[in-house]
Amino acid sequence: MIVNEEPRDIGSDDAAPVQQARPLVLSQALRERTAEPHTRAERTGIVNDILRGKASRDGYVLLLRNLLPAYEAMEQGLERHRTSAGVGKFARREIYRSGALHADLAALAGDDWMRDLPLLPAGRQYGKRVAEASRGDGARLIAHAYARYLGDLSGGQILKTLLGRSLGLTDTALSFYDFPKIADHKVFKAEFRDALDRAGEEVADIDSVIEEGAVAFELNIDVSNAVQAAAKDAAY
Numbered sequence: 001m002i003v004n005e006e007p008r009d010i011g012s013d014d015a016a017p018v019q020q021a022r023p024l025v026l027s028q029a030l031r032e033r034t035a036e037p038h039t040r041a042e043r044t045g046i047v048n049d050i051l052r053g054k055a056s057r058d059g060y061v062l063l064l065r066n067l068l069p070a071y072e073a074m075e076q077g078l079e080r081h082r083t084s085a086g087v088g089k090f091a092r093r094e095i096y097r098s099g100a101l102h103a104d105l106a107a108l109a110g111d112d113w114m115r116d117l118p119l120l121p122a123g124r125q126y127g128k129r130v131a132e133a134s135r136g137d138g139a140r141l142i143a144h145a146y147a148r149y150l151g152d153l154s155g156g157q158i159l160k161t162l163l164g165r166s167l168g169l170t171d172t173a174l175s176f177y178d179f180p181k182i183a184d185h186k187v188f189k190a191e192f193r194d195a196l197d198r199a200g201e202e203v204a205d206i207d208s209v210i211e212e213g214a215v216a217f218e219l220n221i222d223v224s225n226a227v228q229a230a231a232k233d234a235a236y
Contacts, residue, residue, distance in 0.1 A: 027193040030209075033213055044225055046063050053162060060167065062231055064104055066226070069126060070126040073130040090195065100178065126219040139203040142209050142212075143211075144216045147213060148216070152177065152179075
């Protein structure tokens, strides 16, 4: 994909303008491509309930349960591609979340949470899609890392405050939003975006990464809606 084409003159002033290609900036392209589904993700399902202070404890716990397969698949894939020039930039264990999810689920639902909490079809499909993205060169994993990890470091911090306030959750049940090995979130996010742009210069099919970013947000919306419906219907 080529963007921001600008004309340049060759030879005399009468020469016809020629289009000069400028490289795509992956962080910007992902942000633009996912802007609309990102907005919808904040306005639908259990996430919208959390933002309005209306989510139940059971609904929130069910959300964690159904995000877990995606994180596990993503982190397994990132580890598998750790030595890859493009994908390996995102194999940053200090930001991995599956361990924190396990801890929060145990704190909130007890040691039998895996038996007691259902994995909904939307959660299973999310994990399956991330696992598929890790195949081949694994480049599409970059889009899922973008959608989840930058969100956890940004909007996730707002969710932590809201959940503590509306559900009375303590830090021991909110480790999902805690990054003890990241001293400065702002600096880390800048490094992450820089890694995105460097990866964009190295992956073979950058368009597939950009489109996978939109898919990632749609999958998050599906999980959010499914969890909201299950929590309201007391389906577990």
